[in-house]
Amino acid sequence: MLIQESFYDVPTKTDGNGTMRIYVFHPTIPGYPKARFPGVVVFSEIYQVTGPVSRFARQIAGQGYICAAPSSYHEFTGPEPLQYNAEDTDKGNQWKISKKIAAYDEDASLCVDYLLSLPTCNGRVGATGMCLGGHLAYRCALDSRVKAAVCYFATDIHSKTLGEGKNDDSLTRAGDIKGELLMIFGKNDNHVPPEGRDLIRKTLHEKGVLFSFYEVAWAQHAFIRDELSKGRYDPAITKVCFEMLLELFGRTLKLDLGEHDECILHEDVLALPLSTAVRHNDTSWADVFGVTGSPQ
Secondary structure (H helix, E strand, C coil), X not given: CEEEXXXXXXXXXXXXXXXXXXXEEEEECCCCCCCCEEEEEEECCCCCCCHHXXXXXXXXXXXXCEEEEECCCCCCCCCCCCCCCHHHHHHHHHHHCCCCXXXXXXXXXXXXXXXXXXXXXXXXXXXXXXXXXXXXXXXXXXXXXXXXXXXXXXXXXXXXXXXXXXXXCCCCCHHHCCCEEXXXXXXXXXXXXXXXXXXXXXXXXXXXXXXXXXEECCCCCCCCCCCCCCCCXXXXXXXXXXXXXXXHHHHHXXXXXXXXXXXXXXXXXXXXXXXXXXXXXXXXXXXXXXCCCCCC
C-alpha cells in the first residue's frame, strides 16, 4: 500500500504553552480518495522519531493504518530526532524523568484526538511503541478510546520511575485499560529484569486486563531497532513480533466485532481434540462439551 508522509503541529498546555509535532504516515489507495483506515499512535524510544521509528511506522501504515508519531520531548527541544550517541542518550534519559506524567498523557490524548478527527479514520485507534515508547503505548491504552496496544520492551513500568519525581502510576491504573494489550520482552532484557516482567504480568492478571505476554528467548533490549542497536537487532524475531502486532490490530481495529459479551469459552472446548467430529444430528453439545445450551 502506498504511503503519504506529512506532519501536524498541535498546541500543548500541560507543561506551559508549547507545540508538539506529530509525524503522520497515511496509507493511500489510488482511485479511492474516501477510503477509511484505523489509526495507530506510534511512540518512539528516548531519541524521538528516528529512522528506525519512522521505518516501523511506515511498515504499519503500509498495512492500512494511519500512523501518528509524536515528538515526545517538545518541552525541551525541537522535533528533530536525537542521535544514537552517548551525549544524546544522556539527554533523552534525563528528559524522560523530567517531563510530567500529565504531559505524557496529554501528548497521547492529542494524538488520539488528531487521528479521530480525520475523515479518513474509521474511528478505531490503537497504540504501539518501543522502549520508552512501549511504556507510553501502555499509558495510551489507559484512554478508553484505544482498542489495542502493542508494547515492545516497555521500560520503567515495573519500577514506577517514569516522569518527573520518578513515581508513575502505570501499574496502579492497569485496571483502567479496556482494550487488548500485547506485551513483548526479550528474555535477556537488562532494562526490565525477570522479576520486573513477572510483576507486570501478575498485576495485569490481578487487574483483569485482557492481554498476551511474550518473552523471546535470547532476545535483548531494543531487538527490533535496525540501526545502531549494539548488535541486538534480530530481524527474524522482529518479523514474528510484527505479525503478532498485525494480528491484534487486524482483529481489533479493522474488524467490527461489536461489543465483547464477556463470556469465556468452557475449558473443555479448548481441550477438545481437533479430530473430534461434532454433528448436530449425532451428538448433543451438552454431551461433547459438558455444558448446556446450543452453539450460536
